Amino acid sequence: MSLLDLASVRAERQAAAAQPRKRLRYEEMISFIENLVADGNLAPGDLLPTQGELAEMAGVSLITVRRALEELERAGRVRRHQGVGTFLAKPRIISEPGRSGGLLSTLRQSEEEPPRVGTRLLKLVRGAPSPVLRDALRLGPDDAVWQITRQRLVDGEPKILETAVIPVALAPTLDLHKEALTGSLYQLLADRYGLEDHAEEQYLEVSAADTDERRLLRLPARSQVVRLRGLSVDASDVPFDCFVQVYPALEFGFYISGATSRELLRGPVTDGWDVTPEPAPQRRTAERSRARRPGPPAGGA
Template identity: 50%
Template sequence: MSEPRVLRYQQVKDLVLTLIADRGLVPGDRLPSASELVTTSGVSQISVRRALDELEQEGRITRHQGVGTFVAQPRIVSDPARTGDLLATLGEGERTVTVDTELLGLNVGIPGAAVARTLRLRPGQPVWEVIRRRLTEGRPVILERAVLPLHLVPALDEELLAAGGSLYGYLRDAYGLVDSVEEQCLEVTMPSADQRARLSLPARELVVTVRGVSFHDDGTPFDCFTQVYPARQFAFYVSGSHGRRLLAATEGDDWSVRPLAGQ
C-alpha cells in the first residue's frame, strides 16, 4: 500500500513548526518570509500563503504587513466556568500570566429587558454595572462586565475593584452571596466598535464572548456577566452539567444598562 500523500501546504506548515522547534525559537523571533519559504520548500506561493494563514489562525505565528512573520505568544489558558476566580485560572497551566486591571466603569443604571428578566427584577429596578479590563504585559486581553441588583448589593468597594480584587470574594464577604451555580453561553463573534477599541483589536479580529448568570445557593440570580476575549489569544477549558438554559444565543444585543439621570 502506498504512503498517503502529504498536501503541499501541510508540508510548509510542518516545515515552519520544525524550524521553530529545532532552532529553539521563542515568541517574537522572526521567521522566514513567504518568498523564502517558497524557495526552501519548492512549493507554490499559493500553498505557502495557505500554510501561513492556517498557522496564524491556529495562533502559532503572527504576521505584520511590511514587517515580517514572527513566532506568536502561546495562547492563555482560561477557565471561564470559574468566573469568581478568573485571575487564578489565568495563572494555571504551563504559562505563568501576570494580570493588571483597569476599572473602566462603575455606575448605577436601569437594565435592559433581558437582564431584568434574568435577574428577576421589576421594571425600573436599578443595578450596578461594573466594567473592567484585564491586561498582560500592558496588552489588553479581557473585557469584563458585571451587572448586579442594587437591592442585593447596596454598595461596592471601588478601590478594591480598581486594584483587581475579586468581585465575588467581596460579594461573599460583604453580602453572603456565593456563586453556587452558573450558566454560560460562549459565542465567537465580531466585536462591537467599543470592544474593538478597548481591546486594541486589529480589523477582522474575532472575539469569544462569554455571557453568564451566577446564582446563590438558594437559587437567587445575582450577576449577569459578560467576558470578551480575543479569540486567537486564548484557549478555554470548560466543564459542567446540564443547567437551566436561561441564555438564548440571540439575547446579547439586549444586555444593556441605561445610566440613571445625572450620571
C-alpha cells in the same frame, strides 16, 4: 457493467485510497516553517522572516506562503500583525470559566508559572437594564443596575474584556468602592454585601470581534473572539450578576466540567444585554438604606 467490472473498480479505488496522499504545496511550506523554527531555536514572541523572505528561502510563491501562514494562524501557532510581521504564538491560556474564584484561579498555562493577572476599570455607570437583563435578574420596571466594564491583563497584556451588570438594590454603594474594582469583584460583593456565587449558567459563542473589542484587546482586523455570557446566583437562588467575558479566540482554550443545567438563562442570550445610563447620578438616601433584598435578614439564609 458486470459484477466483475464493479469489483475491479472497487479494488482500484481501495488501492488508490491506501496510497499516501501527495502533500499540497502549502502543507510542505508549513513543514518548512516548522523546521525553520526548530533549527533556529525560535521562541514564542520571536519574529518570523517576512513573507517574501520565506518565499525566496523555500522557492515557492507568495500565495503558498500566505496560505501556510493562514493555516498556522488558524491553529493558533503564529500571530500576524499588519505592518509589523508574523510572530510565533505563545501557548494558549487555559480558562476554566465554570470554576469559582477570582480570575487567577481560573487561568493556567501548560507547564509554566501561573500568569500574572491585573485589572483596569474602564467604566462604572448606573442605569436602566434592557428587558432581557431585567428578566434574567428578576427586577422590577423601575429597578436600576450597575454596569461595570473592566479590562483584564494577563502578563501585562490586555487579554479579556469583562462586563458585569449588578442590581443597585443588592449593592447600593458600589460606586464608593471603585478602587476595589481593580481586584476581585466577587470578593468585594461577598465582603461588602454578602453576595456569594453559589451557581452559574453560561452561554458560549464564537464571533467576529467588534471595533471596541479589537481596540481594547489589540486584535488585528477580522479577528474572532469567544464571548461568554453568564448569570450568577447566590445560595438563596437570587440572581445578582449578569456578565459577559470576551476572549481572543486564538489565544485561549477552555476547560469545562459539566453539570445539569438549571436553565437560569431563558430565551436568546446573544442580544439585548444593554444598560441605558442614567442622565445624572441622583440617588435617594432612602435607597441606600433599604434592604438589599426581600426575604430573611442577613445571616438567616
